[in-house]
Amino acid sequence: MVSEMSIEAHVTTFILYAIPVYILAFTLYIIRALKGPSISDIVLAIDALTYDLAAFLVILSILFRSPILIPTAIVLALWVYALDIYVAKYLEAKDMGE
Amino acid sequence: MVLDWVLVILGEILIAIGIFCDLVASIGMLRFPNFYVRLHACTVGTIGGAFVPLIGAALVAAGSEFLGTYRWFMAGGAVVTAILILILAPAGSHALARATHRAKVTPVYPKIADHLEEDEKLLEEG
Numbered sequence: 687m688v689s690e691m692s693i694e695a696h697v698t699t700f701i702l703y704a705i706p707v708y709i710l711a712f713t714l715y716i717i718r719a720l721k722g723p724s725i726s727d728i729v730l731a732i733d734a735l736t737y738d739l740a741a742f743l744v745i746l747s748i749l750f751r752s753p754i755l756i757p758t759a760i761v762l763a764l765w766v767y768a769l770d771i772y773v774a775k776y777l778e779a780k781d782m783g784e
Numbered sequence: 785m786v787l788d789w790v791l792v793i794l795g796e797i798l799i800a801i802g803i804f805c806d807l808v809a810s811i812g813m814l815r816f817p818n819f820y821v822r823l824h825a826c827t828v829g830t831i832g833g834a835f836v837p838l839i840g841a842a843l844v845a846a847g848s849e850f851l852g853t854y855r856w857f858m859a860g861g862a863v864v865t866a867i868l869i870l871i872l873a874p875a876g877s878h879a880l881a882r883a884t885h886r887a888k889v890t891p892v893y894p895k896i897a898d899h900l901e902e903d904e905k906l907l908e909e910g
Contacts (some may be wrong), residue, residue, distance in 0.1 A: 694791055694850040700796050711833075714810035718822075726819050726884040733876065734813060734829035737869055738806055741834040744841045744862045744907050745799065753854040756861035763868045770876030774883035 708742050725771045727774045736766040791847030798840025805832030819890045823881055830873040838866035 711736060719731035740759040747755035809829030816822045842862035845855045884890065885900055892898055 693788060695849055697792060697796075697844060700799070704803055707807055711803075711806045711810040712809055714814050715829075718810075718813045724819065724884075724889045726880060726889050727822065729880060730822055730826050730877070731813060731820065733873075733880075734809060734826045734833075737830045737834040737873060738799060740865055740869065741802065741837045741841070744838055744858070744865065747858060748841060748848065748851070751851055753851075753857050753861075755835055756865075759865045760861065760868065763865055763872060767872040767876045770880050774879040777883040777887040777889060783827055 697748065701745055704745065705749075708745075711738065712742075724772065726777070729769065733766055733770060736762055759763070788847040788849060791843045793838040795845075795847065796844030798843065799837045802833055802837025802840060805829070805836065806834075809833050811840075818893055819884060820892060821894070823877060826877055827830070830869060830877075834869050834873075835866050837867065838862050842866070 707746050715731050715735040715738070719728050719735065722728040722731060740762045743759045743762070745757075745759060809825045809832065812825030813822055813826065816825055838874055839862070842859040845851060845858040845862060848855055851858065882900075885892070892901070
């Protein structure tokens with residue numbers, strides 16, 4: 687039978703095993719963001735890091751049983767898109783605009 | 785009850801695929817030689833490493849009764865974030881790549897054909 691283990695214990699165990707892999711991936715992204723030779727490399731690493739951080743926050747909200755973490759994920763996804771467009775505009779025109 | 789188990793197992797499979805893509809993308813981001821090759825790792829990291837596990841997290845949240853009534857809010861928020869990432873990540877990285885090429889921040893080193901550069905030369909010649 688499948689239901690020897692409750693859903694709660696199953697999900698919690700799975701997420702606890704998932705967290706170290708995420709931390710390792712974040713560490714590698716941060717190394718690239720610190721090393722990046724040009725500003726484009728830094729922004730690209732921050733880009734990938736932040737989208738993955740949004741996914742990680744939703745997974746953490748399941749682990750902590752706290753729905754307050756969901757809006758922060760949406761805001762992170764929108765913020766890093768704004769960063770992309772801002773830096774692209776700066777590189778093309780050497781001017782931040784209004 | 786059985787439906788909850790199906791949702792949770794499907795969601796966990798999607799989260800596992802997402803974790804694998806995330807790790808592969810971070811290794812690629814560290815090891816690849818220049819910016820234009822790293823764009824490929826960034827795509828693996830955003831669509832495979834963020835969109836797929838967000839859909840998986842939505843399925844897990846929808847199937848987890850221990851979260852209470854708020855599980856529908858969490859599933860809906862996860863789906864909204866996933867769709868936003870699906871639309872915004874390609875647009876953002878495309879804008880960044882185009883600006884990088886135009887401003888000549890890094891040389892296009894392993895180059896076979898560069899149509900954007902040829903077009904700019906044609907425009908300069910008039």
